Amino acid sequence: MTNTAPGVLAVVESQLSNFGLTPLRAAHELGFHTVLVSNDPDRYRVVGIAEEVFAQHIDEIVVTDTNSADAVAEALGPFHDANRLRGVMTVTDYNIPVVAEVAARFGLPGLTPLAARTCRDKLLMRRACAGAGVATPGFHQATSEEDALLAARRFGYPCVVKPMTESASIGVTLCRTADEVLAAYRDISSAPTDFRGQPRRPGALVEEYLLGFEVSVESVLVDGERQFLGVTDKALGPHPYFVEMGDTFPSMLSEPVRQECTELARRALEAVGHDFGAAHVEVKMTEKGPYVVEVNGRMPGAEITQLIREATGIHLQREVIRLHTGGAADLTRTRERAAASRYLAARTAGVLTEVGGVDLARRVPGVVDVDLEVGPGHRVAPPENNLDLLGHVVAVGDTTGDAVRRAEAALGQLTPVISPTTAPTSGGAR
């Protein structure tokens, strides 16, 4: 590790996952003085690599109200005034608008605040895409139960009911009946704030259900030109939820299908005004062609940056940090392989006693990572969102097929032992 590159990189909050903390490690390895800005830094202590990252890669912790651009700007003011602040970034959706606002105030690189708000808010994102003629499902911000039912009837069953400003699939529900629409609507609209304590928009989003398979399109804007890194195949868990059970990069789809998805992502990014750095666009391929699920103005989450690195040699986290600190990104591919992640989920509710088979999983050829994000004593349950997952495996191969078979073989070795309890709660840490 070198510490010759001067300056401070501030990371404002993160995802509750190993991935979430790795930008701090990458920034530190680039020589930056790293500052974690958080309203509750201890929330990250539960993450698998927290001990290492807190001990070795976070130089300073600043505690402030990270839901407020004023508070974050004030907290970072001394670094800025001392001419040390080189960049401010986040990889979590909740803080993208605040970070964009702070970057703009300090004249640092970043998304324009309007683009950040549009990417962050699913209603604004839908409006922008629909307004630009980009294929998007029918959507409606329902603000009463009757309104939600009317929208559901208009779109037909099943439909999707979801919050407008969450992440990790929290609260996203497939509703097959009016009762399910009402239950989902009540759940979402009764919570005044989101998972990170920010005010939620009133009501809930009711959407037409996109039937098909899902991919995401990964890209980076470098010198005004959008460079596409590739398409990721996404595996989902059982309905009525949409839990991310695995990712595969590069996609196993044919070139023309990947092209179609990539073209849609390009148009969606233009529609939301995405104008800086990495982007992760989720796309559903339906019988009518590709439709936008979501536009994220940030790096892909889950383990996708690791898959990209294993598959192509591109260290996306490092290159994105370079962009955020005014440097040039190097997206040169140094290898052509494939990588796949698969997630471990509890099949029953209870208290986790142990996860057997970790050594076996590690010994499967091609496996590069086996990581558990929850330990013994943790309450677990079948996942309703990505935060409920127990851990993951990552495997590489010469082809996508090889990587997938290896990841699946590794996942198959892992055996969570769960003792039943009468008070199940979800409990992952992603």
Ligand SMILES: Nc1ncnc2c1ncn2[C@@H]1O[C@H](COP(=O)(O)OP(=O)(O)OP(=O)(O)O)[C@@H](O)[C@H]1O
């Ligand atoms: N209209 C829809 N039709 C079909 N599936 C949908 C629809 N909206 C959402 N989904 C599914 O639910 C998942 C989560 O939805 P969405 O991306 O809107 O929420 P999120 O909380 O931001 O997710 P994440 O942070 O996990 O990407 C999507 O990846 C997709 O599988």
Ligand SMILES: [Mg+2]
């Ligand atoms: Mg999404």
